[in-house]
Amino acid sequence: xxxxxxxxxWFKAVILPHEGALxxxxxxxxxxxxxxxxxxxxxxxxxxxxxxxxxVTAGRSYLFAIARNLLIDTARRDAIVSLDFxxxxxxxxxxxxxxxxxxxxxxxxxxxxxxxxxxxxSRRVFLLRRVQEFSLAEIAEEMSLSVSTVEKHLxxxxxLVAKALAEHEDIxxxxxTGRFGRQAGDRRSGLGVRR
Amino acid sequence: xxxxxWIAADARHAVAYARxxxxxxxxxxxxxxxxxxxxxxSAAEASARTSAISRRQAVGGLMAASAVGVxxxxxxxxxxxxxxxxxxxxxxxxxxxADGSRVELNTASAVEVALGRRERRVRLVRGEALFQVxxxxxxxxxxxxxxxxxxxxxxxxxxxxxxxxVELTVTEGIVxxxxxxxxxAAPRAPHILAGAGAVIRSGxxxxxxxxxxxxxxxxxxxxxxxxxDGETLAQAVDExxxxxxxxxxxxxxxxxxxxxxxxxxxxxxxxxxLALGSSFAVxxxxxxxxxxxxxxxP
Numbered sequence: 001x002x003x004x005x006x007x008x009x010w011f012k013a014v015i016l017p018h019e020g021a022l023x024x025x026x027x028x029x030x031x032x033x034x035x036x037x038x039x040x041x042x043x044x045x046x047x048x049x050x051x052x053x054x055x056v057t058a059g060r061s062y063l064f065a066i067a068r069n070l071l072i073d074t075a076r077r078d079a080i081v082s083l084d085f086x087x088x089x090x091x092x093x094x095x096x097x098x099x100x101x102x103x104x105x106x107x108x109x110x111x112x113x114x115x116x117x118x119x120x121x122s123r124r125v126f127l128l129r130r131v132q133e134f135s136l137a138e139i140a141e142e143m144s145l146s147v148s149t150v151e152k153h154l155x156x157x158x159x160l161v162a163k164a165l166a167e168h169e170d171i172x173x174x175x176x177t178g179r180f181g182r183q184a185g186d187r188r189s190g191l192g193v194r195r
Numbered sequence: 196x197x198x199x200x201w202i203a204a205d206a207r208h209a210v211a212y213a214r215x216x217x218x219x220x221x222x223x224x225x226x227x228x229x230x231x232x233x234x235x236x237s238a239a240e241a242s243a244r245t246s247a248i249s250r251r252q253a254v255g256g257l258m259a260a261s262a263v264g265v266x267x268x269x270x271x272x273x274x275x276x277x278x279x280x281x282x283x284x285x286x287x288x289x290x291x292x293a294d295g296s297r298v299e300l301n302t303a304s305a306v307e308v309a310l311g312r313r314e315r316r317v318r319l320v321r322g323e324a325l326f327q328v329x330x331x332x333x334x335x336x337x338x339x340x341x342x343x344x345x346x347x348x349x350x351x352x353x354x355x356x357x358x359x360x361v362e363l364t365v366t367e368g369i370v371x372x373x374x375x376x377x378x379x380a381a382p383r384a385p386h387i388l389a390g391a392g393a394v395i396r397s398g399x400x401x402x403x404x405x406x407x408x409x410x411x412x413x414x415x416x417x418x419x420x421x422x423x424d425g426e427t428l429a430q431a432v433d434e435x436x437x438x439x440x441x442x443x444x445x446x447x448x449x450x451x452x453x454x455x456x457x458x459x460x461x462x463x464x465x466x467x468x469l470a471l472g473s474s475f476a477v478x479x480x481x482x483x484x485x486x487x488x489x490x491x492x493p
Contacts (some may be wrong), residue, residue, distance in 0.1 A: 010211050011209070045210055131226050158219055163214075
């Protein structure tokens with residue numbers, strides 16, 4: 001049980017902050033229609049299963065390395081012969097951009113923008129709980145709802161916030177990978193060729 | 196615990212769960228600059244927002260509809276995550292828990308609450324708290340405070356972490372205290388009845404009967420009051436300092452054993468100092484940082 005807690009803590013601190021960057025990079029590398037979310041999910045799941053979590057401190061490089069291997073497997077299985085594609089994969093291996101240092105300020109702005117997209121009830125419950133630090137019972141009283149309804153709104157809000165955070169690409173990555181975006185057309189045409 | 200089994204069963208569960216936890220933790224940042232409770236909903240803003248959400252919804256919608264997304268939300272709700280409630284120096288706060296129990300926090304205090312299906316677990320992290328426990332035989336109410344472990348069933352009691360001991364005061368019902376190396380369920384575990392108290396240190400439990408005046412004194416903080424009844428000046432000053440950002444300090448150790456009495460509001464140290472100066476040869480000297488030094492008047 002403590003192992004699980006330690007692993008979750010490591011995962012949240014070291015791996016998860018790079019999910020957005022991983023997806024952004026994968027979107028640029030893969031052809032339209034490619035299931036980036038599925039590959040990202042598989043990459044994260046494998047990262048979670050890392051053997052020695054203490055030794056994995058550079059989350060972004062680690063995630064990208066896993067994604068690269070998965071992509072190579074996919075390419076082999078589907079007998080994709082594009083050399084361009086394999087060359088591009090090296091962009092996943094050599095990642096020299098700094099490990100994301102999201103400032104507290106930008107994170108706050110992002111959270112505020114996300115909260116603005118929540119459904120009204122969920123938003124209210126979420127803010128009362130998280131900002132005003134009301135208990136569930138107090139929120140239930142305040143909004144004339146049952147505690148279990150309040151719980152449902154809260155869980156929904158957290159799920160939506162979590163999803164939105166996972167979609168975030170930080171600006172640094174956009175900038176440092178911009179040049180790959182321009183090559184996307186060439187690569188896409190190569191990727192479709194099969195033996 | 197079932198949640199842990201679920202997380203351990205599939206790495207994708209763990210990822211989804213970690214995501215929700217991370218969102219939960221990150222959202223504490225909102226306190227720095229809270230958004231309004233109601234979304235502004237002018238048409239212009241709504242449309243500006245739509246484009247920003249659309250992709251997120253396209254992806255998020257798919258994920259939310261997946262079994263893992265829904266199961267995670269459910270798991271997360273029942274994980275019994277500890278909730279932290281805290282007060283700043285000089286602040287008091289009353290919290291109604293989901294089970295109907297109430298926790299009142301004194302100044303500079305913090306409790307962690309995890310209401311599980313089989314037990315209700317509370318940890319007094321620092322300071323002092325008064326618990327009014329809702330009756331629930333199926334879920335004992337367990338309190339950890341420093342080295343003390345307590346169990347209550349439908350009762351009211353005060354717990355204060357002092358420098359070297361944990362002080363328990365029971366105003367209603369019964370509280371069991373675990374002795375060193377024993378569980379709370381041990382038949383010989385000391386039971387402290389209403390009107391009594393105990394000091395606890397590393398499994399050593401010293402029960403004591405309290406006069407009604409002492410009982411009243413120990414819970415006076417709920418009314419924002421400090422009651423002094425023959426305490427030493429050193430003790431009295433410590434009491435006031437719990438509520439002050441800048442302390443009152445004894446500049447002369449000879450003053451430490453002066454005995455004082457009276458009833459003061461926690462924020463009214465000034466009145467206390469005034470009374471002190473008029474009854475004893477004690478002078479208060481104010482320092483630039485807001486602290487106060489007490490010295491013997493010549």
